[in-house]
Amino acid sequence: MKKLMLGNEAFARGLYEAGCRFASSYPGTPSTEITEAVAKYDEVYAEWAPNEKVAVEAALGACFAGARAFAAMKHVGLNVAADPLYTAAYTGVNGGLVIAVADDPGMHSSQNEQDSRHHAIASKVPMLEPSDSQECKDFAMLGYEISETFDTPVLVRTATRVAHSQSAVEQMPRTEKELVPYVKNPGKYVMMPSNAKGRHVFVEERMQKLVAYAETAAINKVENNGSEIGVITCGAAYQYAKEALGSKVNYLKLGMTNPLPNQLFLDFAAQCKTLYVIEELDGILEQHVKALGIACKGKEIFGCIGELNQVIIAEKLLGTKLEVTEYPSQLPVRPPVMCAGCPHRGVFYTLAKHHITVSGDIGCYTLGAAKPLESMDWTICMGSSVSCLHGFNKVLGKQSQNKTVAVIGDSTFMHSGMTSLVNVAYNASDSTVIILDNSITGMTGHQQNPTTGKNLKGDPAAAVDLEALCKAIGIKRVRVADPYKLAEMEQAVLEELAADEPSVIISRRPCALLKHVKHNAPMKVNSDKCKSCKMCLKLGCPAISMKNGKACIDHTQCVGCGICAELCKFQAIE
Amino acid sequence: METKSIMIVGVGGQGSLLASRILGNVLLQQGFAVKVSEVHGMSQRGGSVVTYVKYGDEVCSPVIEKGEADVIISFELLEAARWASYLKKGGKIVTSTQTLDPMPVITGTATYPEDIVGNLMKMDIDVTAVDALSLAEKAGTAKASNVVLMGVVSKKMDFDESIWQEALNQCVPQKFIEINRAAFELGRSAD
Numbered sequence: 001m002k003k004l005m006l007g008n009e010a011f012a013r014g015l016y017e018a019g020c021r022f023a024s025s026y027p028g029t030p031s032t033e034i035t036e037a038v039a040k041y042d043e044v045y046a047e048w049a050p051n052e053k054v055a056v057e058a059a060l061g062a063c064f065a066g067a068r069a070f071a072a073m074k075h076v077g078l079n080v081a082a083d084p085l086y087t088a089a090y091t092g093v094n095g096g097l098v099i100a101v102a103d104d105p106g107m108h109s110s111q112n113e114q115d116s117r118h119h120a121i122a123s124k125v126p127m128l129e130p131s132d133s134q135e136c137k138d139f140a141m142l143g144y145e146i147s148e149t150f151d152t153p154v155l156v157r158t159a160t161r162v163a164h165s166q167s168a169v170e171q172m173p174r175t176e177k178e179l180v181p182y183v184k185n186p187g188k189y190v191m192m193p194s195n196a197k198g199r200h201v202f203v204e205e206r207m208q209k210l211v212a213y214a215e216t217a218a219i220n221k222v223e224n225n226g227s228e229i230g231v232i233t234c235g236a237a238y239q240y241a242k243e244a245l246g247s248k249v250n251y252l253k254l255g256m257t258n259p260l261p262n263q264l265f266l267d268f269a270a271q272c273k274t275l276y277v278i279e280e281l282d283g284i285l286e287q288h289v290k291a292l293g294i295a296c297k298g299k300e301i302f303g304c305i306g307e308l309n310q311v312i313i314a315e316k317l318l319g320t321k322l323e324v325t326e327y328p329s330q331l332p333v334r335p336p337v338m339c340a341g342c343p344h345r346g347v348f349y350t351l352a353k354h355h356i357t358v359s360g361d362i363g364c365y366t367l368g369a370a371k372p373l374e375s376m377d378w379t380i381c382m383g384s385s386v387s388c389l390h391g392f393n394k395v396l397g398k399q400s401q402n403k404t405v406a407v408i409g410d411s412t413f414m415h416s417g418m419t420s421l422v423n424v425a426y427n428a429s430d431s432t433v434i435i436l437d438n439s440i441t442g443m444t445g446h447q448q449n450p451t452t453g454k455n456l457k458g459d460p461a462a463a464v465d466l467e468a469l470c471k472a473i474g475i476k477r478v479r480v481a482d483p484y485k486l487a488e489m490e491q492a493v494l495e496e497l498a499a500d501e502p503s504v505i506i507s508r509r510p511c512a513l514l515k516h517v518k519h520n521a522p523m524k525v526n527s528d529k530c531k532s533c534k535m536c537l538k539l540g541c542p543a544i545s546m547k548n549g550k551a552c553i554d555h556t557q558c559v560g561c562g563i564c565a566e567l568c569k570f571q572a573i574e
Numbered sequence: 575m576e577t578k579s580i581m582i583v584g585v586g587g588q589g590s591l592l593a594s595r596i597l598g599n600v601l602l603q604q605g606f607a608v609k610v611s612e613v614h615g616m617s618q619r620g621g622s623v624v625t626y627v628k629y630g631d632e633v634c635s636p637v638i639e640k641g642e643a644d645v646i647i648s649f650e651l652l653e654a655a656r657w658a659s660y661l662k663k664g665g666k667i668v669t670s671t672q673t674l675d676p677m678p679v680i681t682g683t684a685t686y687p688e689d690i691v692g693n694l695m696k697m698d699i700d701v702t703a704v705d706a707l708s709l710a711e712k713a714g715t716a717k718a719s720n721v722v723l724m725g726v727v728s729k730k731m732d733f734d735e736s737i738w739q740e741a742l743n744q745c746v747p748q749k750f751i752e753i754n755r756a757a758f759e760l761g762r763s764a765d
Binding site for chain 2: 004161
C-alpha cells in the first residue's frame with residue numbers, strides 16, 4: 001500500500017531499498033530528515049558528522065570499502081564539502097556513492113539562495129533532480145546505478161518544496177548489496193599530480209558517456225500534448241508548470257540536470273513554435289538550450305529570485321489573474337523569535353544592555369539580531385563568527401577588543417568554529433568568544449552533536465569537553481556561566497571583555513524545548529506590584545505582553561526560566 | 575474531481591505539522607492523491623507558519639497561493655486574518671479564538687487587531703470560531719488545541735469518523751493517544 005512520505009523520508013526509503021549501508025551527514029534545513037529517517041533502518045549505519053566535509057569524506061571511505069554509501073547536506077553545506085567532492089569526481093567510487101544536496105529557494109531557513117547545480121557542473125559530477133516523494137525514492141536508487149555504472153559520485157538535488165512535501169510512495173523490500181572487494185589501485189585513488197592527470201582524462205570521457213546516457217535516459221521525459229508550445233523544466237518547477245498549464249503545452253522534464261543532453265533538446269524544440277524554460281533560481285537549463293542555438297524564453301520572464309509557483313506561471317504565460325480579497329486592515333507581522341525560556345535570551349539581553357558589537361553565527365541564536373534585542377552586527381556562515389571577530393579586532397585593536405564578542409552554538413563550534421578559535425589563540429587577538437552551549441543542535445530540530453554525549457541513534461557516545469578543548473587550543477581564560485542568572489552572565493561578559501588576552505565564556509543551559517528539560521511552574525505577574533515600567537518587555541519574550549496596562553505572562557508558553565523576575569525592580573513577577 | 579486546497583496556519587510551535595499529517599492520512603485513506611507541504615527550520619521558532627494540504631484525482635504543485643484555498647484552519651486569530659486573502663470566493667475558515675501577541679505588539683510598535691471574526695465575515699467568509707484552547711485544557715493539555723480543531727473540521731468533511739480515529743492512531747504517539755482522542759471528541763461535538 002502507498003504511504004504518505006516527506007520527500008526526505010522517501011529519499012531515505014530509496015537508500016534503504018537500494019541496499020545502502022552507510023550514511024554520514026550534517027543536519028541542515030531542508031535536508032535533515034533524510035538522515036534521521038535512514039537511521040531508523042537497522043541495516044543502515046547512520047551518523048551525524050561534525051560537518052559536511054567530514055561527512056562526504058567518511059561516505060567516500062565507506063564506498064572505497066565497497067559499500068553503497070551516502071551523505072546529505074543543505075546547499076551551503078555542499079560548499080563546505082566541495083573540497084572532497086571535486087576530487088572524489090576524479091577517484092570515482094568502488095561501491096556506489098550518492099550525495100543529497102537540498103536547495104532552499106525563497107530562503108525559508110537559509111542565509112543565501114545559491115543554486116547547487118553550479119557545483120555539479122564545476123565538479124563534473126552527474127546530478128539528478130526529483131520533483132516529488134516517489135521520485136525522491138526512485139532517484140536515490142537510480143543514483144546508485146549511475147554511480148556504479150559510470151564510476152562516479154552522484155549528486156541528487158532537492159529543494160524545500162520537494163524535501164518537505166509529503167506525497168504517496170510505493171514501498172518495496174530492500175535488496176542487499178554485497179560489498180565490492182577493495183583492491184589497492186593508487187592510479188585511481190591516490191590523487192597526486194601524476195595520477196590525477198590521468199584521472200582528469202577519465203572524467204572528461206565519463207562526461208561524454210553521461211551525455212549519451214542523458215539523451216535516452218527514462219528520467220528525461222517528453223510529454224507530448226500536441227501543442228505548439230514547449231516547456232523545458234525540472235524539479236519543483238515541473239509540478240508548478242503542470243498545475244498552471246496542464247495539457248496546454250508539451251513538456252520536457254529533466255530528471256538529470258547534469259550533464260544535459262543535446263539532441264533531446266534539439267528534437268523537442270523542433271516540435272514547438274514557442275519554447276519556455278521554467279526553472280527555479282539560475283538559468284542553467286536555459287543557457288544550455290541557448291548555447292545549442294535554440295530560441296527560448298526563461299529568466300527574462302521569471303527572474304532568478306525566490307520560489308516559483310503555479311500562479312506566477314499562469315499569470316506570466318496565460319495572462320490569468322485570480323480574484324483576491326485582502327483583509328481590510330494592515331496586520332502586525334509575526335517574525336520568528338527566540339522561544340519562551342530560550343537560554344540564549346539572557347546572553348543577548350546582557351550584550352544589548354552594554355551595546356556590545358556581536359559577531360554572529362548560524363543557528364537559532366541568529367534570532368538575537370531580531371527586535372527588541374537587535375544584538376547582532378553580522379552573520380555570514382557556519383563558524384564565521386569567531387574568525388570574523390579575529391580580523392575585526394586585529395584591525396581596530398584595543399578600542400574594539402573590549403567591546404566585541406563572537407557568539408557561536410555548540411554544534412556550530414564543532415562544525416567549524418574550533419579552527420577559527422585556533423586562529424584567535426595562535427595569532428593572538430584579545431577576542432572574547434561566547435559558546436552558546438544549549439546541549440543540542442537546535443534550529444534544525446534537535447540533532448545530537450559531538451558535545452552532547454549521544455550519537456544519532458541516541459546511544460551513549462564520547463562527549464567533547466568544551467572547556468578542556470578550548471584550553472588545549474591555547475585559550476587560558478575559559479569560564480562557564482548560566483544564562484538564566486543575569487548577574488552571573490553580566491559579570492562574566494564584562495570581566496572577559498576587560499581581560500588583555502583571548503577568552504571563552506561557555507554559556508551553558510540546555511534548550512528549553514528538549515523533552516528531558518524539566519520546566520518550572522509558569523511565572524505570574526502580581527498586578528498590584530506591577531508599575532507598568534515595561535522593563536520585562538525588553539527581553540523580547542513571546543510569553544510576556546501588556547494586558548490592560550499591566551504586564552501579563554501567558555501560562556501556555558512560559559517555562560518559568562525566571563529571568564523576567566530577575567529584571568523586575570518591583571518584585572512584581574513571582 | 576477538482577483539486578481541493580486546505581491551509582493550516584498558526585504560530586510556530588502550535589502543532590500544525592501534526593494536524594496536517596492527520597488530515598493527510600485521512601485523505602490518503604479516502605483514496606485521493608494527496609500532497610502536504612510543510613515548512614521546517616527558522617520560521618518554526620514562534621513565527622507565522624503555514625502548511626498546505628491538497629487533494630483530488632491528481633495533485634501537482636504542493637503549494638497554495640492567494641485566491642486558491644477552499645478552507646483555512648487557523649490555530650490563532652491574527653493568523654486567520656493574515657492568510658484570509660488566500661481563500662477563493664466562498665471559502666471557509668475554521669479558527670481557534672486563541673490570541674498570541676506577535677513581537678511588534680509585545681514591544682508596543684503595533685496593536686493586536688480588533689474584531690477579526692467580524693471583519694472576516696464582512697469579507698463573505700464562512701467563519702467557524704471555536705475556543706479550542708479551553709477545550710484542549712479540558713481534555714488535559716493546552717498542547718492538544720490542534721487536535722481539537724481537527725475534531726471541528728472532521729464534522730465539516732464527509733468522511734467516516736473511524737477513518738479520523740485511524741489517522742489519529744497513526745500520527746499520535748501511543749502514550750498521548752487517550753488525551754488526543756478526548757480532544758478530538760470535544761472538537762467534534764463543539765459548534
